[in-house]
Amino acid sequence: MIPYGRQDITQADIDAVVEVLHSTHLTQGPAVPRFEQAVLSHCQAKHALGVNSATSALHIACLALGLGLGDWLWTTPNTFVASANCGLYCGAQVDFVDIDPRTYNLCPRALEQKLIAAEKAGRLPKIVVPVHLCGQPCDMQAIHALAQRYGFKIIEDASHAIGGKYLGEPIGNCRFSDITVFSFHPVKIITTAEGGMALTNDDKLAERLGLLRSHGITRDSALMTKGMDGPWYYQQVALGYNYRMTDLQGALGASQMNRLEQYVARRHELARRYDELLKDLPVTTPWQHPDGYSGLHLYVIRLQLDRIQETHLQVFEALRAKDIIVNLHYIPVHTQPYYQNMGFQVGQFPEAERYYAEAISIPMYPVMSEAQQDEVVSCLRETLGA
Known part of the structure; x- marks a missing residue:
């Protein structure tokens, strides 16, 4: 896993x-x-x-x-x-x-x-x-x-x-x-x-x-x-x-x-490697603004749904079935029942909703090995049929 x-x-x-x-x-x-x-x-x-x-x-x-x-x-x-x-x-x-x-x-x-x-x-x-x-x-x-x-x-x-x-x-x-x-x-x-x-x-x-x-x-x-x-x-x-x-x-x-800078540097190494490994898949990899150096807590891909047969849910579930424990960050707050009871409605913040419909956080953490990263990419490639 x-x-x-x-x-x-x-x-x-x-x-x-x-x-x-x-x-x-x-x-x-x-x-x-x-x-x-x-x-x-x-x-x-x-x-x-x-x-x-x-x-x-x-x-x-x-x-x-x-x-x-x-x-x-x-x-x-x-x-x-x-x-x-x-x-x-x-x-x-x-x-x-x-x-x-x-x-x-x-x-x-x-x-x-x-x-x-x-x-x-x-x-x-x-x-x-x-x-x-x-x-x-x-x-x-x-x-x-x-x-x-x-x-x-x-x-x-x-x-x-x-x-x-x-x-x-x-x-x-x-x-x-x-x-x-x-x-x-x-x-x-x-x-x-x-x-x-x-x-x-x-x-x-x-x-x-x-x-x-x-x-x-x-x-x-x-x-x-x-x-x-x-x-x-x-x-x-x-x-x-x-x-x-x-x-x-x-x-x-x-x-x-004592290891903060080491951790962030390793996350950047993994992110650069993901960028290269995923470049031919029907996904959008994270864009980094030149004004910032990200802490890279998460590596979020967005599925190019018009280029694949599977739905967002099917991709998510297929990866988890292969023991790639992906996640989704986040469900737009205004769509939560508590906030909908306050009057918020789906459709009010379309960019956030589009992101939610396509986003998947794939594994990335400092002690992750390149072999594990290769396994994530292999499972994603198989799931997407690419």
Whole structure:
């Protein structure tokens, strides 16, 4: 069986976690700050806050930016539901912007047209969440320029993208956003088992994010409403959540960071090889924008359905029957029953829907061998009759 993604756990990772198990702190110890610092050093941002999932990071990012009742959050329909749900958690309303047909990311031109109409209707978004699908960065310079013009905040959902670059600089530096979010789920580029992180260059936002991830509680006297009663004293100054990352996760993440660039480089080797092996098949391989260096979390092909006899479903099922565990990223969020009950309809975001009708994520991960890659291509070729 060849899965679409797989984590790589080395003895160094195991030793790092075991060291924490033998320590006095399984949580709220030194391992999470060490991991945060490793990510900061790589991304060249000012603040990083580790949390228990990227979903939690998105939630507190929205709250830190003041999203609430009566506000709008816009994102792409071509993403996991968390990129949109984070707005609903805050009581805001959610809408979508269609994708660019080449990058599969939120389209800046579609965003601009939607902003022009929204300004006239008096319902501009408070937050826009561009998603770096598959690790390829969005056109953040264009989106940031629109933010300056229309006054919205930006949360980069970079769950797929740690280790990637935009305009030669690391994704996560927040040059064109207020907050960037990473995911460390097991199939992501590096893992903490479950876990996420929010990065920002804004001191006040970092302070707010820190409160929100841990019950709204502070031991910082500068944030308190009165003097401390004693060394035991703390105050709850906001309504926060228990979104902390454990030291076990932090230790694993810090260890994995030592191999981040190696992992991304290997993904690029595999992607280049796929590009060559698949060039004569009736599929469209991923296009990479010259402004970006993708984290390449996923390698997505699009079936050229007019050139094959099989349906999308038949190809998918045939590959799985051959133990090639392909997947599909993603079902457009606006087509989910929960969102359809809110009034969204099939047909509203046609580029995302066309992508969904053709896309298949084929296996790619750093420890994948060339023999496994050859098997994937052979099975795909056989399935397509090519």
